[in-house]
Amino acid sequence: MRPTSIDHILHRQPTDCAVCPEAQRCWDGAVPPASGFLVKRHAEVASGTRVFCQGDRFASVHIVVSGCVKLLEVSADGRERIVDLCLPGDLIGIAGWTHGRYPYTAIAAGRARLCQLHWPRSRPGAPPAALLERLLRKTAAQLDDSRRAWHGLPAVDRVAAFLTRFAERTGSSLDLPITRSEIGSLLGLAEETVVRAIRVLRERDVLRFEGKRVFHVAGAAAQCGAAR
Amino acid sequence: MRPTSIDHILHRQPTDCAVCPEAQRCWDGAVPPASGFLVKRHAEVASGTRVFCQGDRFASVHIVVSGCVKLLEVSADGRERIVDLCLPGDLIGIAGWTHGRYPYTAIAAGRARLCQLHWPRSRPGAPPAALLERLLRKTAAQLDDSRRAWHGLPAVDRVAAFLTRFAERTGSSLDLPITRSEIGSLLGLAEETVVRAIRVLRERDVLRFEGKRVFHVAGAAAQCGAAR
DNA sequence: CGCCCATTTGACACCTGTCAAGCCTAGTGG
DNA sequence: CCACTAGGCTTGACAGGTGTCAAATGGGCG
Numbered sequence: 001m002r003p004t005s006i007d008h009i010l011h012r013q014p015t016d017c018a019v020c021p022e023a024q025r026c027w028d029g030a031v032p033p034a035s036g037f038l039v040k041r042h043a044e045v046a047s048g049t050r051v052f053c054q055g056d057r058f059a060s061v062h063i064v065v066s067g068c069v070k071l072l073e074v075s076a077d078g079r080e081r082i083v084d085l086c087l088p089g090d091l092i093g094i095a096g097w098t099h100g101r102y103p104y105t106a107i108a109a110g111r112a113r114l115c116q117l118h119w120p121r122s123r124p125g126a127p128p129a130a131l132l133e134r135l136l137r138k139t140a141a142q143l144d145d146s147r148r149a150w151h152g153l154p155a156v157d158r159v160a161a162f163l164t165r166f167a168e169r170t171g172s173s174l175d176l177p178i179t180r181s182e183i184g185s186l187l188g189l190a191e192e193t194v195v196r197a198i199r200v201l202r203e204r205d206v207l208r209f210e211g212k213r214v215f216h217v218a219g220a221a222a223q224c225g226a227a228r
Numbered sequence: 229m230r231p232t233s234i235d236h237i238l239h240r241q242p243t244d245c246a247v248c249p250e251a252q253r254c255w256d257g258a259v260p261p262a263s264g265f266l267v268k269r270h271a272e273v274a275s276g277t278r279v280f281c282q283g284d285r286f287a288s289v290h291i292v293v294s295g296c297v298k299l300l301e302v303s304a305d306g307r308e309r310i311v312d313l314c315l316p317g318d319l320i321g322i323a324g325w326t327h328g329r330y331p332y333t334a335i336a337a338g339r340a341r342l343c344q345l346h347w348p349r350s351r352p353g354a355p356p357a358a359l360l361e362r363l364l365r366k367t368a369a370q371l372d373d374s375r376r377a378w379h380g381l382p383a384v385d386r387v388a389a390f391l392t393r394f395a396e397r398t399g400s401s402l403d404l405p406i407t408r409s410e411i412g413s414l415l416g417l418a419e420e421t422v423v424r425a426i427r428v429l430r431e432r433d434v435l436r437f438e439g440k441r442v443f444h445v446a447g448a449a450a451q452c453g454a455a456r
Numbered sequence: 457c458g459c460c461c462a463t464t465t466g467a468c469a470c471c472t473g474t475c476a477a478g479c480c481t482a483g484t485g486g
Numbered sequence: 487c488c489a490c491t492a493g494g495c496t497t498g499a500c501a502g503g504t505g506t507c508a509a510a511t512g513g514g515c516g
Contacts, residue, residue, distance in 0.1 A: 073376070083375045095372035098365045103372055132360035137326045139364060143371040144323035144331055147311045148301075152416035155504070179462060188380035190505050195464060383472070407494060418473050423496060457516105464511070471504075479496070486489080 014038040014118045025089050026063050026115070027134050036128030038118035039063070044111055047177070051092065051106035051114065058096035060119035061135070064088050067112030068170075068177045073104040082185040084146070085109065085178065087169045091138050110177030150187060158187050159197040160206060242266040242346045253317050254291050254343070255362050264356035266346035267291070272339050275405070279320065279334035279342060286324035288347035289363070292316050295340030296405045301332040310413040312374070313337065313406065315397045319366050338405030378415060386415050387425040388434060 017023040018033035020041075031037045044067075051062055054074060064086050071083040071092070083104050086092055092114075096102040108114075120126060127135070150158040162183065166176075176183075180198070181191040189197075201207045245251040246261035248269075259265045272295075279290055282302060292314050299311040299320070311332050314320055320342075324330040348354060355363070378386040390411065394404075404411075408426075409419040417425075429435040 071375075081379065094364070094368040098369045099372070103376075126357065126361045129354065129357035129360055132357060132364055133354045136322075136360055136364045136367060139367045139371060140322040141326045143367055143374060144327070146371060146374045147299075148331075149377070151309065152413075180464095181462080185380075191462095192464080192506085193504060196504095199464085408496095409494080419494095420474085420496080421472060424472090427496085459516085460514090462511105462513085465509085467506105467508085469504105469506085471502105473502080474500085475498105477496100477498085479494105481494080482492090484489100484491075486487100 013040075015041050017115075022065060026065070028089075028137070031134070032130065035130040036118075037131055037134075039115035040118065041065075042114045042116065044113045045108050047108055047110050047112075049108040049112070051108065052096075052102050054102055054105040056096075056102050058093070058100055058102060061094050061097070061117045062092040062106070063115045063117065064090045064092065065113040065115055068109045069106050069112055069114070070109040070178060070182065071104045071106055080185070082178075082182050085166070085186060087166075089138075091135065091142065094135065094139055110175075155187075155189050155193045156197045156200050158189065159183070159194060160201055162187055163201075163207070241268075243269050243343075245343075250293060254293070256317075256365070259362070260358065264346075264359040265362075267343035268346070269293075270342045270344065272341045273336050275336055275338050275340075277336040277340070279336065280324075280330050282330055282333040284324075284330050286321070286328055286330060289322050289325070289345045290320040290334070291343045291345065292318045292320065293341040293343055296337045297334050297340055297342070298337045298406060298410065299332045299334055308413070310406075310410050313394070313414060315394075317366075319363065319370065322363065322367055338403075383415075383417050383421045384425045384428050386417065387411070387422055388429055390415055391429075391435070 015038065016033055017027065017031050017037035017039060018035075020026075023031055023037070027037065051069060052059070054072070066088055069086040069090075069092060071086065073081050073083045075081060086106075092106050093102055095104075117127075117131075126132070150161050153161065178186075179191075180194045183189075184191045184194045187194070198207065202209065243266065244261055245255065245259050245265035245267060246263075248254075251259055251265070255265065279297060280287070282300070294316055297314040297318075297320060299314065301309050301311045303309060314334075320334050321330055323332075345355075345359075354360070378389050381389065406414075407419075408422045411417075412419045412422045415422070426435065430437065
C-alpha cells in the first residue's frame with residue numbers, strides 16, 4: 001500500500017487536553033485547563049499513512065492515542081532501519097525540535113489515532129512551562145526505556161522481551177502490526193532468526209497462536225529468565 | 229579503587245550559568261541571566277567517584293563539564309551492565325525525575341568535572357520555562373542519539389562506530405577511560421570480541437597506537453562503510 | 457486464476473561467546 | 487630495589503548461535 005500523508009486531516013480547531021477523557025494516558029495524569037495543552041485531534045488514519053517524513057522541517061510533536069506508529073530511518077549508506085515502534089502515550093517527533101528537521105519517518109502501522117500538539121511558530125515563543133514539564137518527563141522516560149534495550153541478549157530472549165513489552169502495553173491478546181522482517185530490523189536480527197525465535201517461544205508455550213495472526217503471551221519475562 | 233561519593237564537594241553557593249564561560253557547551257548556546265540556570269559547580273573528582281547510586285531518591289540533574297562519566301545498571305537478574313558513557317555537555321540523571329529514583333549508578337570514568345543543577349524541592353515548583361526548554365531539547369537529542377545505536381552491525385563496525393563517536397566528541401587523540409570489558413558491556417559484546425575488533429581496526433590503519441594507551445582515529449566512519 | 461509478498465524451512469559458512477592460558481603494567485609491600 | 491600481586495589485555499581453540507542464500511508454502515488481492 002502506498003503511504004498517504006496525514007496532512008489532509010488537519011483542518012480542525014485546537015482542543016484543550018483538559019477536556020479530553022484520554023488525557024490521563026497521554027500526560028500521565030490530569031492536566032489543568034488553559035495551560036497550553038492544546039492539540040489538533042486527528043481522525044483515525046489507515047495503515048501506511050505517513051505522519052511526517054525524514055528530512056522534513058520540524059513542525060510539531062505528535063502523541064499516539066491509539067494504534068501503533070513505526071519510526072523508520074534511512075542511514076547514510078542507504079539501508080533502511082526501524083528505529084522504534086510507538087504505542088499509545090508515546091511522543092513522536094520531539095527529536096526534530098532540536099535538529100530542526102525530523103531525523104526519521106513516522107508511518108502508521110495498523111490503524112492509528114494521533115494528536116498533533118499545538119506548537120508555537122516563533123522562535124522565542126516556546127511552549128508554556130506546564131507543557132514543557134510533561135514533555136520533559138515523558139522524553140526522559142522514553143530515553144530511559146531506550147537505554148534499557150536488548151543489548152547482548154540472545155535472539156530468543158530479545159524477541160521475547162519485545163513481545164512481552166508490546167503485550168504489556170496493548171493487552172495480552174495482540175495482533176502484531178509489523179512484519180517479521182520489521183521486527184528483525186527493530187531488534188537488530190535477521191528475519192529468519194525472528195521466525196525461529198518465535199517458533200521456539202511457541203514450543204515453550206510462551207506464545208499461543210489463536211487463529212492466524214493473534215498471539216497470546218503468557219509470562220514471557222518469567223519464562224525467559226527461567227529458561228536461560 | 230573504592231568508589232567515593234561526590235557529596236562532600238557540594239558545599240557551594242549556586243552559580244548562574246549566564247556568567248560561566250563554558251555555558252556555551254552545556255546549553256548549546258548562551259543563556260540569559262537570572263532565568264533559572266543555577267548550578268552548584270563541583271571541583272574535579274577522581275576516577276571512580278560516585279555521583280549518585282541506582283535506587284537513590286532523585287535529587288537533581290547533573291551536567292558533565294569535562295571528563296567522562298559511566299552509567300551502570302544492575303538488572304533484575306543481578307548482571308551489571310554499562311548503559312552509557314556520558315561526555316561533556318551530557319545530562320545525567322534526568323530519568324530519575326520521572327521515576328522518583330535514579331535507575332542507574334553514575335561513576336566518574338577518569339577525572340571529571342560536573343555541575344549539579346539547582347532543582348526545586350516542592351512538587352509544584354518545577355524548574356522555570358527557559359531551563360525546561362533547554363533540558364527538553366538536550367534530552368530529546370540524547371534520545372535520538374541513543375536510538376541511532378549500533379543495532380545489527382557486526383562487532384568491528386560497532387566498535388569503530390563507538391570509537392569514532394568518542395573521538396569526535398573528545399578530540400582525535402583519545403585515552404580511553406574505560407576497559408575493553410566495559411566497552412563490551414556497553415556495546416553488547418564479549419571482552420575478547422572487543423579486543424579482536426580493535427586489532428582488526430589497527431591492521432586496517434583505522435586506529436594507530438601512539439605510546440601505550442593513546443589511540444588515533446582516522447576516518448573510521450568512512451573506512452567502516454568502505455570495508456563492509 | 458495468477459501474482460505478490462509475508463512467512464517458513466533447510467543448508468551452510470562464519471561470526472561471536474565461552475573457556476583457558478599467558479603476558480604486561482601499575483601498584484604494593486618488604 | 488625487587489619480588490609479588492591484581493587486574494587489564496591478548497591470544498588460541500572450539501562450539502554454538504546467527505546471518506546468508508535458496509526454495510517452498512500460503513494468504514491476500516486484482
